Amino acid sequence: MVKFEYLKETPSQTAGPYLHIGCTPNFIGNDGIYARDLGSSMVAEGAKGERIVVSGRIFDGAGATIKDAMVEIWQADADGLYNSPEEPRGDADPRFTGWGRQPVDMETGVFQFETIKPGQVPFPDGRMQAPHISLWIVARGINLGLNTRLYFADEDEANAVDPVLQRIEHKHRIQTLIAGKIDGGYALDIYLQGDNETVFFDI
Amino acid sequence: MTKALGAFYPRDRSWHPKAYTPEYKTSVLRSPQKPLVSLGSTLSETTGPVFGHSALGELDADLILNCARPGESALGERIIVHGRVLAENARPVPNVLIEVWQANAGGRYRHKKDGYLAPLDPNFGGCGRVLTDEEGYYAFRTIKPGPYPWPNGVNDWRPAHIHFSLFGSGFAQRLISQMYFEGDPHIALCPIVNTIGDPDAIDMLTAKLDMNNTIPMNARAYRFDVVLRGRRSTLFENRMEGN
Numbered sequence: 454m455v456k457f458e459y460l461k462e463t464p465s466q467t468a469g470p471y472l473h474i475g476c477t478p479n480f481i482g483n484d485g486i487y488a489r490d491l492g493s494s495m496v497a498e499g500a501k502g503e504r505i506v507v508s509g510r511i512f513d514g515a516g517a518t519i520k521d522a523m524v525e526i527w528q529a530d531a532d533g534l535y536n537s538p539e540e541p542r543g544d545a546d547p548r549f550t551g552w553g554r555q556p557v558d559m560e561t562g563v564f565q566f567e568t569i570k571p572g573q574v575p576f577p578d579g580r581m582q583a584p585h586i587s588l589w590i591v592a593r594g595i596n597l598g599l600n601t602r603l604y605f606a607d608e609d610e611a612n613a614v615d616p617v618l619q620r621i622e623h624k625h626r627i628q629t630l631i632a633g634k635i636d637g638g639y640a641l642d643i644y645l646q647g648d649n650e651t652v653f654f655d656i
Numbered sequence: 657m658t659k660a661l662g663a664f665y666p667r668d669r670s671w672h673p674k675a676y677t678p679e680y681k682t683s684v685l686r687s688p689q690k691p692l693v694s695l696g697s698t699l700s701e702t703t704g705p706v707f708g709h710s711a712l713g714e715l716d717a718d719l720i721l722n723c724a725r726p727g728e729s730a731l732g733e734r735i736i737v738h739g740r741v742l743a744e745n746a747r748p749v750p751n752v753l754i755e756v757w758q759a760n761a762g763g764r765y766r767h768k769k770d771g772y773l774a775p776l777d778p779n780f781g782g783c784g785r786v787l788t789d790e791e792g793y794y795a796f797r798t799i800k801p802g803p804y805p806w807p808n809g810v811n812d813w814r815p816a817h818i819h820f821s822l823f824g825s826g827f828a829q830r831l832i833s834q835m836y837f838e839g840d841p842h843i844a845l846c847p848i849v850n851t852i853g854d855p856d857a858i859d860m861l862t863a864k865l866d867m868n869n870t871i872p873m874n875a876r877a878y879r880f881d882v883v884l885r886g887r888r889s890t891l892f893e894n895r896m897e898g899n
């Protein structure tokens with residue numbers, strides 16, 4: 454029998470409560486080791502597109518806000534291009550990294566990103582996806598990072614035909630991914646459990 | 657199309673720890689209960705951020721010195737942790753940003769929320785980072801962290817460990833895990849380690865003493881390889897139907 458040479462992926466373990474030490478040391482006052490926290494700034498002067506602030510909180514199954522989580526986001530630029538060598542369609546705006554990382558506030562549990570509104574990106578079959586931001590959430594008690602997406606409440610038309618949202622069988626759950634418009638940007642609360650449990654993806 | 661689409665192999669979620677692992681109590685209220693929606697790879701997942709050497713500082717891969725006062729160094733057993741980052745298809749992954757963090761030799765973290773009575777080491781910050789080279793190899797120097805107690809069971813102690821965070825070339829490869837040390841009796845007792853079901857998977861997280869790369873009279877070496885998700889070959893995949 455042919456034996457294929459495939460390896461198993463290294464198994465995940467929780468990021469634990471002290472993830473800031475390695476990922477955002479300046480945020481907890483461990484400054485002087487890294488010049489700045491990676492991912493703390495996504496947008497450089499002159500970047501194309503509409504500047505927005507995306508914020509939210511993360512709730513556990515008892516309805517409490519989580520105070521020790523970290524959120525990473527990954528998104529396209531205003532023209533729908535990713536700032537990545539794996540982007541096959543052209544060069545993204547060099548003034549926009551597309552990747553951000555923020556710990557939640559240790560008192561309020563709020564995470565906040567200063568970013569730009571992403572453009573549209575095609576699905577593998579060529580249909581357009583609605584503008585969206587990919588989220589990756591880690592924390593103490595989360596054994597494997599959670600993948601979800603943020604869509605925009607003022608993109609009704611695009612959301613209605615988005616191939617990913619269409620894949621969600623229970624239509625009432627789609628609203629768990631739609632960030633509401635607030636002053637200066639968009640807000641989305643994430644629920645790990647309960648009636649409003651956020652849709653998480655196997656990507 | 658000039659570039660491979662490179663969708664990822666599906667993640668084997670029975671190999672990873674489950675979300676709900678009641679022996680690790682914090683997971684009980686932080687584990688999604690509804691099934692994940694299967695999405696697979698779109699461009700949003702196959703692309704990802706990359707980091708160059710310009711993002712890193714000179715001493716980032718040397719935790720013995722990167723927080724130490726001039727002429728001093730961190731206290732503890734001096735070790736070199738090294739290894740290779742491969743993808744599931746056994747190919748090396750270059751340019752992986754690896755971020756590590758750990759407790760000091762006494763088991764205390766430099767973190768405002770850590771109140772363990774073991775003292776801080778003024779010369780140890782506990783964070784480091786390194787990029788893999790073209791062949792996927794990496795190395796950093798540190799001190800061996802101490803085990804520490806944590807509130808879960810009434811007398812739970814974490815095995816000595818180093819936290820690892822890795823970026824591949826696609827956002828779907830993003831991974832955080834922990835590295836343990838061969839021979840530590842706390843590994844078998846730890847509720848966090850035991851969120852993983854398969855002993856072979858736990859063995860993947862256990863670094864092995866490497867006497868060949870140990871520097872005599874200086875620092876012992878531990879070898880720790882990491883495997884990130886692999887990408888499919890794009891056979892037939894770049895052609896639209898009907899074209």
Ligand SMILES: [Fe+2]
Nearest residue numbers: 469814817819
């Ligand atoms: Fe730890």
